[in-house]
Amino acid sequence: MSKMQSILEKLAINPVQAVEDYKKKTGKGAVGCIAPYTPEEIIHAAGMLPIGLWGGQVELNKVRAVLPAFACSIMQSIKELELSGSYDILTAVLCPSSCDTLKAIGQKWTRKDVPMIQFVHPHNRKLPAARTFLAKEYQHVRERLENVIGEPIPDEAIVQSIQVYNEHRAVMREFARAAGAHPDLIDPKTRHLVFKSAFFMRKEEHTALVRELTALLDEAPVKPWDGPKIILSGIMAEPDSILDVMKELHIAVVADDLAQESRQNRVDVPEDGTVMERLAEQWQNMYGCSLAYEHEKTRVPMLVDMVKKNQADAVVVAMMKFCDPEEFDYPMIKQTMEKENIPLLQVEIDQQMQSVEQFRTRMQSFVEMLRHE
Amino acid sequence: MAENVQKTAPSSREMLGYYLNKSYQDAIEGKARGELVCWASSIAPCEFCETMGIHMLYPENHAAAIAAKHGAEEMIEHAESMGYSVDNCSYARINLAYMDIQKCVAENMPLPDFVLVCNNICETLIKWYENIAYQLKVPIIMIDVPYNYEYEPSEWAIDYIAAQFEHAIEQMEEITGKKFDYNKYREVMQIAAESSYWWTKAMGMAAAKPSPLNGFDIFNYMALIVCMRGKTGCRDTFKKLAEELEEKIQKGEPAFKEGEKYRIMWDGIACWPYLSHNYKAMRALGMNMTGSTYPRGWKLDYDKDDIRSMARAYTSVGNNLSLEAQIDLKTEVVRTYNCQGVTYHLNRSCKCMDFLFHEMQTEVARRTDTPYITFDGDQSDPRNFSKAQFETRVQGLAEMMEQRKS
Amino acid sequence: MEQALAQAGIHLEDAAGIVATGYGRMNSAYTDKQFSEISCHAKGIAHLLPNARTIIDIGGQDAKAIRLDDRGMVQQFAMNDKCAAGTGRFLEVMARVMETSLSELQEWDNKARTVAHVSSTCTVFAESEVISLLSAGTPKADIIAGVHKSVASKAGSLVLRIGLQEDVVMSGGVAQNRGVVKAMEAELKVPVQVAPNPQIVGALGAALFAYEAQMKKQK
Numbered sequence: 001m002s003k004m005q006s007i008l009e010k011l012a013i014n015p016v017q018a019v020e021d022y023k024k025k026t027g028k029g030a031v032g033c034i035a036p037y038t039p040e041e042i043i044h045a046a047g048m049l050p051i052g053l054w055g056g057q058v059e060l061n062k063v064r065a066v067l068p069a070f071a072c073s074i075m076q077s078i079k080e081l082e083l084s085g086s087y088d089i090l091t092a093v094l095c096p097s098s099c100d101t102l103k104a105i106g107q108k109w110t111r112k113d114v115p116m117i118q119f120v121h122p123h124n125r126k127l128p129a130a131r132t133f134l135a136k137e138y139q140h141v142r143e144r145l146e147n148v149i150g151e152p153i154p155d156e157a158i159v160q161s162i163q164v165y166n167e168h169r170a171v172m173r174e175f176a177r178a179a180g181a182h183p184d185l186i187d188p189k190t191r192h193l194v195f196k197s198a199f200f201m202r203k204e205e206h207t208a209l210v211r212e213l214t215a216l217l218d219e220a221p222v223k224p225w226d227g228p229k230i231i232l233s234g235i236m237a238e239p240d241s242i243l244d245v246m247k248e249l250h251i252a253v254v255a256d257d258l259a260q261e262s263r264q265n266r267v268d269v270p271e272d273g274t275v276m277e278r279l280a281e282q283w284q285n286m287y288g289c290s291l292a293y294e295h296e297k298t299r300v301p302m303l304v305d306m307v308k309k310n311q312a313d314a315v316v317v318a319m320m321k322f323c324d325p326e327e328f329d330y331p332m333i334k335q336t337m338e339k340e341n342i343p344l345l346q347v348e349i350d351q352q353m354q355s356v357e358q359f360r361t362r363m364q365s366f367v368e369m370l371r372h373e
Numbered sequence: 374m375a376e377n378v379q380k381t382a383p384s385s386r387e388m389l390g391y392y393l394n395k396s397y398q399d400a401i402e403g404k405a406r407g408e409l410v411c412w413a414s415s416i417a418p419c420e421f422c423e424t425m426g427i428h429m430l431y432p433e434n435h436a437a438a439i440a441a442k443h444g445a446e447e448m449i450e451h452a453e454s455m456g457y458s459v460d461n462c463s464y465a466r467i468n469l470a471y472m473d474i475q476k477c478v479a480e481n482m483p484l485p486d487f488v489l490v491c492n493n494i495c496e497t498l499i500k501w502y503e504n505i506a507y508q509l510k511v512p513i514i515m516i517d518v519p520y521n522y523e524y525e526p527s528e529w530a531i532d533y534i535a536a537q538f539e540h541a542i543e544q545m546e547e548i549t550g551k552k553f554d555y556n557k558y559r560e561v562m563q564i565a566a567e568s569s570y571w572w573t574k575a576m577g578m579a580a581a582k583p584s585p586l587n588g589f590d591i592f593n594y595m596a597l598i599v600c601m602r603g604k605t606g607c608r609d610t611f612k613k614l615a616e617e618l619e620e621k622i623q624k625g626e627p628a629f630k631e632g633e634k635y636r637i638m639w640d641g642i643a644c645w646p647y648l649s650h651n652y653k654a655m656r657a658l659g660m661n662m663t664g665s666t667y668p669r670g671w672k673l674d675y676d677k678d679d680i681r682s683m684a685r686a687y688t689s690v691g692n693n694l695s696l697e698a699q700i701d702l703k704t705e706v707v708r709t710y711n712c713q714g715v716t717y718h719l720n721r722s723c724k725c726m727d728f729l730f731h732e733m734q735t736e737v738a739r740r741t742d743t744p745y746i747t748f749d750g751d752q753s754d755p756r757n758f759s760k761a762q763f764e765t766r767v768q769g770l771a772e773m774m775e776q777r778k779s
Numbered sequence: 780m781e782q783a784l785a786q787a788g789i790h791l792e793d794a795a796g797i798v799a800t801g802y803g804r805m806n807s808a809y810t811d812k813q814f815s816e817i818s819c820h821a822k823g824i825a826h827l828l829p830n831a832r833t834i835i836d837i838g839g840q841d842a843k844a845i846r847l848d849d850r851g852m853v854q855q856f857a858m859n860d861k862c863a864a865g866t867g868r869f870l871e872v873m874a875r876v877m878e879t880s881l882s883e884l885q886e887w888d889n890k891a892r893t894v895a896h897v898s899s900t901c902t903v904f905a906e907s908e909v910i911s912l913l914s915a916g917t918p919k920a921d922i923i924a925g926v927h928k929s930v931a932s933k934a935g936s937l938v939l940r941i942g943l944q945e946d947v948v949m950s951g952g953v954a955q956n957r958g959v960v961k962a963m964e965a966e967l968k969v970p971v972q973v974a975p976n977p978q979i980v981g982a983l984g985a986a987l988f989a990y991e992a993q994m995k996k997q998k
Contacts, residue, residue: 061932065939066731068719069860070460097520100496104728106522107696120519122533123492123499129536133519136529293499295506295513322460324724328500331456331469332507354896357911719860731940738855749860761802762841762858768815769856776852 007213008190011197011206015051018200019089022049029091031145032114033199034105035074036235036259036291037121038094039279041165041269042142044203045157046149048091052199053078054260055351057239066108072322073351074235075101082111090114092148094141096121098291099325117144123293125284134280142276158275168203169265175210176255176262178217180310183225183252185217189243191253195261228370229254231306233299233333234318234349235326236260241356242347242363249360249367254310257303258318263289290325299329300336307342313370314343321348343370385594385614392606393596397480400428404483409549412482412505414498415599416670416690417491418516418683420565421541423603424558425549430482434599436467440645440753444478449754462722463754465501472505484509487548489541491516493690495725512548514541518688521695526688534684562677565603569673571611572598576668578618580710584636585621587628588662589652592643598671634659635774638707640666640733641718641726646755647763654764658771664710666691666702696729700736707741713774715745716767721757744773780809796989800981802840812992817845817856819984820950825851826987827974832944835934835963835971836980837953839867842930844937846944857940864905865933867953873926876909877919881956887923888958895925905929924958931962938967948972950980 019030030049033040040050055077062083063076081087088111095106097120106118119137122130146152175194179186186194194213198206227250236258237243246253256262266289269282286292288299303315315337320326330346337344345366347359383391404410410428413419422429439445445467451474452466453459471477472484488511490502499515506513516537519530542553575594579586594614601607620626627633637655639662644651655662670691676682691702707715717734719727734745746766751757784791791809799810800819814822820836825847834845842865843858859865867881874881895917898905905926912922930953938947947969953959954977964971974980 061935062939064932064936068727068730070721071724071728097522098496100725101728103496103520103522103725107729108732118522120522120530122519123517124515124533124537124540127536127540129533129540130517133529133533136527137519140527290500293503293515295503297503297507319458322724324461324497325500327458327461328465328497328504330458332504334456352898354898355908355911357914358907744855747857765815765817765841766858769817769853772815772818773853773855 004185004213004216007209007216008193010209011194011201013193013197013200015200016089019049019051022202029149030089032087032090032093034078034093034095034102036098036263036289037096037283037286039138039141040203041158041161041279042138042145042153043094044161044164046145046151046153047157048149049202050199051090052196052260053081053087053093054196054199054236054238056081057351058084060352067104070322071101072235072320073349074320075105077351078105079108082109085111087111087114092117092145094119099323101322101324115144115148117141117148121283121292125286125293131277131280131284134283135274135276138276138279155275158279162269162275162278164204164207166268168198168207169268171207171211171214172198172265173262175214175217176265178214180252180254181222182217182220183227183229183254184223185220187243188237188246188251188253189240191256192237192240192243192261195258195264198264225252227251228314228367229310229312231255231257231303231310231312231315232261232318233257233303233315234259235320235323236349237318238349238351239353242349242353242359245356245360245363249363251363251367254312255306257288257299257306259289259291290323290329297329297332300332303333304336304340304342307340314345314366316366317344317346318349319346321350382613385610385617388606388610388613389594389597392601392604392610394480395606396600396604397430397482400430401481401483403428409486410483411487411489412485413489414491414494414502416493416673416687417489418538418541418687419489419603420558420561421514421538421545421553422489423561423565424554425545425551427545427549428483429600429603430485431599432468432471432482433464434596435471435477435479435482436464436753437643437645438479438596439467439471439477440755441648442478443646443755445646445753446755448474448477449756460721462495462497462501463751463757464722465497467753468501469504469508472508485511487512487514489514489516491518491687493518493687493693495692495723496520497725512544514544516541516687518684518690518693521688521693521698524695524698526685530688531681531684534688535680538680538684559677561603564605564608565673566675566677568598568602568604568608568611569671571608571615573668573672575611575615575618577709578615578622579663579668581622582636582711583627583629583633584661584663584710585618585626585628586663588639588665589643589648590628591662591665591667592648595667602671629656629659629661632659633661635714635771636661636663636710636712637770637774638662638664638703638710638712638715639718640703640715641720642723642752644718644720644750644758644763645753647750647758647760650760651763654760655767658767660767660771664706664712664715666706669702669706692725696732699729700733700740703733703737704740707737707743712741712743713777714743714770716770717745717747719747719749721749721751722754723752744770744777746770795993798985798989798992800985812988814985814988816841816981817843818853819981819988821845821847821851821853822984822987823980823982824948824950824974824984826983827980828946828948828972830946831948831972833938833941833947835938835947835949835954836951837865837867837930837934837949837959838951838981839871842866842934842937844934844941846941855941857937859933859937865930867951869905869930870926870953870956870959872906873909873923876906877913877923879919879923884923884927885956885958887920888927888956888961890920891924892918893921893924894928895921897922897925897929924962927956927958927962928966930959931966934963935966943967943969945969946972948974950974950977952978954978
């Protein structure tokens with residue numbers, strides 16, 4: 001087995017196993033972090049395992065009685081998993097209130113033994129008052145978590161965790177760059193799994209593995225790529241089967257703007273201020289994300305820059321069906337891409353999607369179209 | 374309402390029509406003179422703009438008017454051609470399309486010089502107004518009220534909202550180039566408080582048995598509390614309405630002369646394109662909507678000398694409450710207005726309301742021992758509603774209420 | 780109306796009372812009264828099977844779940860949204876796509892070895908899925924079993940919304956399809972009875988309402 005393969009194997013995703021192993025090894029539990037953004041550093045500092053909750057491909061049964069069909073598939077599957085007890089292995093769950101659906105998901109929580117810790121990110125982000133608010137909001141999260149685990153989470157531990165997370169973000173940005181240069185070695189699904197595995201592992205371990213992987217990629221010769229190079233933008237590009245289709249069509253994902261992937265690593269936690277203020281300021285500095293309010297919509301020029309910088313052929317918007325924030329950004333992206341002459345394809349994302357035929361047809365026609373250009 | 378008094382005092386309905394029309398006309402004429410126009414969300418703090426003498430227009434109200442006049446479909450299709458999804462809020466789609474084509478079946482609305490948004494109704498408003506500001510390149514004043522996931526707003530949320538009020542005043546001074554007039558501000562707050570008082574009082578009269586108020590009239594009168602809360606015309610109209618209703622109660626004149634067979638609560642926004650259909654289908658069954666959350670929607674009581682009290686009022690609006698608080702609110706509506714059943718409008722445009730229905734329905738029904746129905750519809754997209762389905766469901770509700778009587 | 784009277788061999792004047800139900804109930808000129816399908820199905824089922832507490836009625840246009848109390852009164856009901864997925868109309872579309880007829884669906888279902896996955900949220904989407912399955916060589920019987928499962932799952936969520944209580948009874952035309960009934964049992968994990976002559980339960984309920992009104996009058 002090659003060195004690269006052995007690293008990738010260690011990055012394999014098995015959430016239940018990860019939680020059980022972690023409990024056995026450390027005697028400490030895991031805390032669920034509902035997508036998209038939570039102050040994981042606080043959980044990490046408590047010595048616990050933060051687990052990303054981003055839904056999954058599950059059959060929707062119980063949820064259909066409690067949530068209308070026009071909620072996005074991430075929240076549908078999260079609710080289904082909750083109702084069927086899959087999250088009962090967790091010590092607590094954090095839930096942001098970034099959109100109307102998330103607000104409801106936090107309120108509808110039913111598992112009495114797994115406390116729900118809901119919180120709010122402010123929208124008026126640039127005001128100093130927003131930082132103060134969010135710092136207190138995070139402090140409230142911290143106190144509720146301390147209550148659940150019955151011990152304090154000291155400032156120094158959080159400072160250390162911030163360090164670990166910033167380092168992880170930097171390593172992930174490096175990986176994204178190296179993977180973009182080596183589509184021959186890292187196919188779309190592998191790329192996705194490297195990002196996703198970070199949600200089921202302590203970040204220091206993930207950092208070490210990905211750093212090693214990136215070094216291997218950087219050692220490898222850069223080979224010319226004759227397939228289309230795309231930028232993926234959206235909440236997520238799942239189920240994995242759509243990434244398999246991309247591989248079959250010889251598509252390279254040279255960079256991404258996915259909430260589940262690069263948006264997680266876009267902005268570091270800054271150095272100055274009290275611990276909670278530092279975490280809060282990271283949200284103030286966030287940009288280019290549909291969930292972080294910005295009337296300048298920096299996401300739009302950012303995507304254009306990403307295309308240029310990575311010499312991409314096109315932007316593919318992986319549109320999470322029923323996601324208001326993403327759907328409201330799309331017309332502006334469309335407008336600008338047309339103006340800039342950048343080919344754009346919107347594909348609908350439904351985590352429960354069983355058949356990829358429709359996706360394949362759209363993607364394949366798009367690729368054929370790109371070849372003619 | 375000094376300047377326009379006619380010889381015989383006009384009815385509240387005439388006043389409603391007069392003032393609504395006036396608010397649009399004033400804005401159109403003002404814009405032509407170079408005065409500033411602001412678009413605002415329906416429960417945003419209008420007090421600041423009123424103080425500055427800015428013309429206020431309300432896209433939600435405008436979209437509802439377009440839908441009620443059967444002009445929604447073409448606007449919606451235009452928005453979809455711009456790239457908006459069929460699943461986005463239809464008010465937003467109508468408004469964003471209007472912004473692009475500036476023509477519609479209802480009154481025209483001059484484009485804004487700046488916008489004012491408060492997310493105490495939903496988070497979708499944030500994206501909607503973000504898009505207006507981005508597309509028109511106009512300033513945006515945002516009052517972000519953090520969602521109250523706990524029963525009461527936190528003190529730090531109140532601090533944050535209060536700080537935004539202060540920031541809004543600064544922004545307003547910058548936009549208008551004028552100093553904020555705190556004396557005028559106190560007057561406006563006084564008028565807004567009186568408007569809220571008379572609105573709540575008039576709407577509250579639906580609690581009488583039988584009700585003097587035809588519940589669907591709430592949907593008509595609502596336009597004024599949305600559009601003119603800071604103006605005396607609004608206050609005077611609802612004062613007049615309260616007097617009229619009081620008189621009807623005294624004289625024993627119910628809204629339904631044929632008898633009010635059932636009293637129900639309507640949860641959610643109206644189905645504007647089918648307002649008269651819905652009304653007729655319900656009236657045919659003797660069903661009056663006596664309860665809704667609208668009377669409480671603009672019950673913004675606050676201490677005029679305390680900005681934190683104002684912050685608390687604006688964040689404690691229906692949709693921004695926790696599930697538990699919303700259940701309490703709705704239980705209270707059912708009880709206060711003696712409702713025998715509830716219809717929940719599963720509104721394709723409003724994820725914010727819909728996604729808590731299951732828990733709300735079950736619990737409100739349990740506490741009040743009343744049956745309920747859910748019907749599928751949309752506040753302004755006419756394609757998301759079926760008349761026959763609606764009729765069957767409200768009839769089903771009537772039959773369940775009838776059974777409980779016996 | 781005339782046709783129905785002729786078939787029954789009676790004249791309009793013979794009817795002591797007429798109650799209308801179903802789509803078009805508002806437009807019937809002959810009727811004394813009209814009731815919603817919900818109450819009529821409840822009435823009919825309560826008469827036929829007094830132990831029934833949950834009714835699943837899948838007709839051509841609508842799918843509904845109705846919960847009855849001990850007296851056979853409607854306690855709560857839930858219905859499908861505007862989309863036709865999960866209704867008889869959905870089965871019709873699927874039968875057409877698979878070049879078979881409504882009446883043959885259950886025979887096909889009998890031959891299924893596994894149940895193919897068919898989306899249950901949207902008719903249009905399900906149609907394209909079925910076509911993909913066919914072109915991928917999935918046996919027709921398995922797809923049809925999948926279509927039945929999809930109908931059952933849609934109706935099952937309506938049942939969950941009102942709360943499942945036994946006995947569970949199916950009415951409406953679709954209940955004649957054993958494939959759907961079997962899928963319904965698998966979905967709810969409880970036995971599901973089929974009302975005798977399920978397609979006329981609503982009409983029976985309406986007749987019972989007319990009869991009761993007549994009895995009251997005579998008192």
